[in-house]
Amino acid sequence: MDYYGSHISKLIEALQGLPGVGAKSAQRLAFHIINMPKEQVRGLAEALLSARENVHYCKECFTLTDDELCPICRSKTRNHRQIMVVENSRDLAAYEKTGRYEGVYHVLHGAISPMLGIGPADIRLKELMQRLQGDVEEVIIATNSSLEGETTAMYISKLVKPIGIRVTRIASGVPVGGDIENIDEVTLERALMGRVEL
Numbered sequence: 001m002d003y004y005g006s007h008i009s010k011l012i013e014a015l016q017g018l019p020g021v022g023a024k025s026a027q028r029l030a031f032h033i034i035n036m037p038k039e040q041v042r043g044l045a046e047a048l049l050s051a052r053e054n055v056h057y058c059k060e061c062f063t064l065t066d067d068e069l070c071p072i073c074r075s076k077t078r079n080h081r082q083i084m085v086v087e088n089s090r091d092l093a094a095y096e097k098t099g100r101y102e103g104v105y106h107v108l109h110g111a112i113s114p115m116l117g118i119g120p121a122d123i124r125l126k127e128l129m130q131r132l133q134g135d136v137e138e139v140i141i142a143t144n145s146s147l148e149g150e151t152t153a154m155y156i157s158k159l160v161k162p163i164g165i166r167v168t169r170i171a172s173g174v175p176v177g178g179d180i181e182n183i184d185e186v187t188l189e190r191a192l193m194g195r196v197e198l
Contacts, residue, residue, distance in 0.1 A: 008034065060131070062107040062124050063089045072096075072104055079103040084140040085128065085156060087111050087149065091142065103140070106131060111148035112155055118148075120155060129159060138166040145172045145190075 008030060016026035033041060057063070058070035065071075072078060082103030086092050092105050108123040132139070139160050143149035157167045173191025175183075183191075 057107075061105045062109065062127065063092050063105060077102075081135055081137040082140065083128075083131065083136055083138070084142050086142050087144060087152075091144075095142065103138075108143070108152070111143055111146070111152040113148040113151070123152070125156070125159070128156070132160065132163060132165060136165055138168060140168050140170065142170045145187075 011030045011033065012023075012026045015021055015029050016023060018026075021029070033044070036044075054066045055064050056066075058065045058073055059068055060073040061070060063070050063072070067074070079102050083106050084095065084101060084103055085106045085108060086095070087108050087110060089107055092107060095101050095105075106124065106128050108125070108128075110118055110123040112118060112120055112123065128139075139156070141153045141156055143152045153169055157169075160167045171190070171194035173187060173194055
């Protein structure tokens with residue numbers, strides 16, 4: 001049943017189509033937008049359109065940018081001989097927030113998943129291998145600890161090691177604040193194998 005009229009219902013339906021936005025959140029956002037000053041709503045609409053029209057993939061690392069190269073790839077202070085491979089631009093942003101990584105990235109835009117019909121040709125592996133033709137010392141594989149992420153990590157390792165480039169995998173293990181009794185065996189094994197000296 002339509003409680004609000006077609007314009008509000010269409011707005012709620014459009015917002016509900018966004019990832020992570022359920023029915024209640026979409027309704028809350030719709031009412032917020034309707035109560036915003038018209039200029040603010042116009043600014044929001046223009047920002048959405050502008051981003052959609054002007055944002056594309058960096059020609060080197062394939063993260064999202066509005067220039068030919070993203071700021072990280074353009075930077076002369078970053079270590080371009082160290083490439084961290086991530087599944088998506090959100091993962092890149094998470095690592096950047098740490099402020100600890102000084103190399104550059106390569107965004108795959110997915111992970112190998114035979115169950116979903118996603119093979120090596122469906123993610124940006126060919127472009128990674130082209131980048132490795134240059135002066136690269138280390139490839140850090142930072143895919144997720146899921147089955148797909150592990151499959152992708154192993155596949156990349158098998159491609160890169162024969163070239164003679166060092167391949168490393170991010171450590172994973174016990175999360176801060178986690179109770180060991182509630183953690184699965186694979187994670188505990190990873191934590192044990194990735195231990196460091198204090």
